[in-house]
Amino acid sequence: MSKESKSLKAGIDYPKNWDQFMNWFHDEQSCLSYLKKLRWPNGFICPNCFSESAPYSLPKNKFKCVKCRKQTSVTAGTIFDKIRTPLKNWFAAVWYLTNQKNGVSALGMQRLLGLGSYQTAWTILHRLRHAIY
Numbered sequence: 001m002s003k004e005s006k007s008l009k010a011g012i013d014y015p016k017n018w019d020q021f022m023n024w025f026h027d028e029q030s031c032l033s034y035l036k037k038l039r040w041p042n043g044f045i046c047p048n049c050f051s052e053s054a055p056y057s058l059p060k061n062k063f064k065c066v067k068c069r070k071q072t073s074v075t076a077g078t079i080f081d082k083i084r085t086p087l088k089n090w091f092a093a094v095w096y097l098t099n100q101k102n103g104v105s106a107l108g109m110q111r112l113l114g115l116g117s118y119q120t121a122w123t124i125l126h127r128l129r130h131a132i133y
């Protein structure tokens, strides 16, 4: 593989605008497929034994390696690991964080995402800030 990191293209690698964002990430499955494409662009690779054989698919979006039989998921080891809030909320929060030029607040995010509780918004924001900055 080339050492040059290819630059991400709006509309191909990430959404161009909020409308496209809503269109791409309208449900949990579309978020998961996106993460899967980012994580395993050339197909599944077992994080444990690096086998490239197609894994068994398990419920709850888990995979089981056919060689070492270890289970993994597309979110394992990422900031999205073991979250209870739907992925699309996290995606929207990342979008909000990276596109909001006038400063971010948990309240602003709660409004944008239509989150029921301020506490949820705050928790997401806190975790993302920790991961990004």
Ligand SMILES: [Zn+2]
Pocket (backbone or CB within 6 Å): 046, 047, 048, 049, 050, 051, 065, 066, 067, 068, 069, 070
């Ligand atoms: Zn394995």
